[in-house]
Amino acid sequence: MLSNSIDQEIKSAMLAKDxxxxxxxxxxxxxxxxxxxxxxxxxxxxxxxxxxxxxxLVKQRKESADIYKSQGREDLFNIEQEEISVIEQYLPAQLSRDEIKVIIENIIQEMGGATQKEMGKVMGAANKALAGKADGKLIAEIVKSLLS
Structure with a gap:
């Protein structure tokens, strides 16, 4: 489990004063x-x-970082960015936009071609297929562009 390795990593980070x-x-x-x-x-x-x-956690930090950036708080922005990079190390590798598009196109083909009305069904299947590998916002954006 990841939680066990996190405990070990915390100890290492404390010793390294990171x-x-x-x-x-x-x-x-x-x-x-x-x-x-x-x-x-x-x-x-x-x-x-x-x-x-x-x-x-990554999403929350990205939202906070955007707010800090818009307010000119580079110090707080940098803290959020540092935490994002640490947390992302424990996530599976994220797919590129092109890879996501190919997977969604395959889902649409399997459904026999979908229309704008079936966006919910396509989103459900896409979110299930891409769980942990892509951001939900990006998935929605690509589905919307392919169905319009």
Whole structure:
């Protein structure tokens, strides 16, 4: 499980006095602990849930970074960027825009050609096929462009 390796990484970051890595790892650990307690029991969370949590953490930091950038707060922007780079190390490799487009085109072909009305069905299948490998916003953008 990823949560076990995170604990080891936190210890290493503390010894190395790597504050950026330590902040990112602590955020991951906090998210995992919160998810475990939300389910009621102290059971481990599965890999799919871990990936969703990591994606959520990255998304939150990107949104914060955009706000800080627009307000001219480079110091806070840089902190968010550092944490994003730490968290992304634990995510599966993200697909390129072209790779995503090919997968979505295949999904549309399997459905026998979809129209704008069937966007929800296509999105559902695409999100399932690309879980953890692509950003939801990008998937929606590509589906919309292919169906229009």
């Amino acid at each position: 504050q950026a890595k330590l902040r990112g790892l602590r955020a991951i650990k906090a998210a995992f602990l919160l998810a475990k307690t939300e389910k009621g029991a102290s059971t481990d969370i599965d890999e799919e849930t871990e990936i969703k949590l990591l994606q959520k």
